[in-house]
Amino acid sequence: MKRQEVTYRTPETAVEGERSVQRMSSNGSVTTIQLGSVDQADRPQVHLLPCEIEQDGPAEVSCYFTCAVKDRKHEMSVSFRGRGLKGQEVSCPHGYTGLVLKEDHKPTTDQEDRTVRVSSIFSRFTYWNLETPPNSDDVVVMAMAWPELAKAIHGSVDD
């Protein structure tokens, strides 16, 4: 990726120029997805929780959570931290795959190019509501309509 330099600067616009250089360089940084990592990606179970857990990293998900999930009459239920959750599985829209991208080395500045790898692949996930039974009006389900609509907005038009 070549970066274009600002070559001409008058004293009056020097400050302005400085800013534009800064902005330009951070806008010029690229984040590459290393596709070679796809073969090593795992295929985990994925759950979207209705709470913010202030933690990133390993967790005893199967010991505490997955083993406690009840799936009866199309209603899934479990509890987390003493609160009742109701869940439903959703599939990725047709033609789409779920990926988890992982950045192993954080860049020190926002001008550096970055790389991420595909650490996990999934085709469906379970989303959980706090106490409310899942239904088609849940925002996460509604959002699944986006790829279909994007196709219409961005597809090529006939002459």
Added chain:
Amino acid sequence: MDLSEFEADNTVSCRLSSAIPDVCRTEDCCLGIDEAGRGPVLGPMVYGICFCPISKKDDLKGLKVADSKTLSEAERENLFHKLDEAKSFVGWALQVLSPNTISTSMLQRAKYNLNALSHDAAISLVQYALDCGVQLKELFVDTVGPAEKYQEKLSQRFPGVVVTVRPKADSLFPIVSAASICAKVARDHAVKSWKFLEDLGDMDADYGSGYPNDPKTKSWLLKYLDPVFGYPQFVRFSWSTAQTLLDSKAVPVHWDDDEEDGEKAAARKNCASMLSYFGRGKSQSTARETHRFFSERRLKTLDTL
């Protein structure tokens, strides 16, 4: 006592009961209600009823049932055995409230407190006895909350039944003592043979009485605290003992109804989304509002990964 029905799924509540003695369907009966395991931070809370014909009150006295709290575990087992042997005129039923039921009810968006939970369990058991044809005339209950209010509630709910709500009813009325023994025995069994749903390997079963002030219970709670999940479902998350430990030692978890009721939180969220809809919070130069297709679906454009 056979708890297999509860043990098959100890995450939910369960009703266990004896056969209904024939004589209870034909003669006027008295019924006692008591609970076990209200205070502990661990395990289920058990509600129990015991009933017999009013004419057999003396026979019940003869069994020497007393307040379960004054008895040793072995004595209680022994008395439960005697009650079981008297099944020709004594019947019982239990409502086992799993710790998970207690946690999720008490921590519900629309809060469901322990008293309400207890009252409902008691009422459902009495209704069960009535549905089975027990000729119920007298009801004796240990207090949960203010005695008068509870008495009024039960009297209204069960017209034609003389209701006596009394503190220490379990030491005053043998039928309540009997109920208290049934409940306590069930609670002891359930706690002792608790089958952990969680796959936690070899569990240290020495969790003491389960009361928050028991040092054994305390050290067990410290030992089995998971930073993300907190505790197995054996623990009542709604107890302040558990909450305090989680607050200080576990990863913070935030819910949309934290510190305020759900509706307020929902309103706040809704409000935030509406404001962003009108372009607030964005930089001045991008005053155009996001189309509601996106705002309604919480879809945002990104400028960085």
Added chain:
Amino acid sequence: MTTKKKRSSNTQNDRWVVIAPDSVADTSKTDNNDPAFVRLRNPATGEASLYLFSSGDSELYEVKAFDEDYHSWFVGQTVQRDGRLLYITPMDPMYLLLPYLIKVGKEGKFQPVQQVVMDEDFPACTRLLSCSRTQASLHHVAEEKEVGSQRFHRYNQEKTMQWLQKKVDKTVKALKMRNISVGGGVKSTTYIRMKQESDIQEEDYLRYAHGLISEYISEDLSKELLNVLGLPEISSPKELEPPSKKRKLSDKPVEAGEDYTKFNSADFIRKPPKKMTAAQKSLAKVDKTGMKTMSSFFSPKVKTENN
């Protein structure tokens, strides 16, 4: 009960949960180069937005985040605090090229696109020219001239409008197919009185689709497209403020909510009523300046001042 801890801000993100077209991560195609996220100038806002090139820049995608507050992920045996779900969806490069074509088009000259699509702030914009869709679609928005082996283009507004109109039509079809509720937008009262119910529905769809397309074009183009579509312009919520003041909405904001329900009942039939209450309450809770705007926006009985 103890007091809850305040939420700390989430700064160290090193993992992202993404939904992407199969083709993006398809390693069976040997020519599939590593896809790359880049920043380009958002054609609607002029600010930086995130996009993705794949297959050696021949394909372009847009990146959006499904971002509901209070969410986290469990991925296998891990927890991820950031509960966003990123959507990578196909993007028509023409939307991104248009601002450059329009800017240079004002000079009225035919030019090679390579000389037109340049941006100091967004150096990656030249990669748009490698997209397979770009060369095939330029004629939709520009006149073409070929001199020798070189092609020259000049922006053409009429063509662009026709092209955008086709986009709107396609979007309307997709909205109907997906049964997406489009009612409840702001309508001109005169328009409603004059037209049949079915026409109103049709206007809803057109307006909605126009709104979606407008996310990808400049405000000027958006307004022009509205004209071309024969849709009366609707005054912005701010201009509706005076009539809403008369309705004393700050005292009884629920009224506005009631109107909202009636007006838009079809959209909310499936929603639990609790949600409405929350919306109503939010109208009550919000600071008053914002309130007026919102209530007037949702109330159909307020006279619109059509320009």
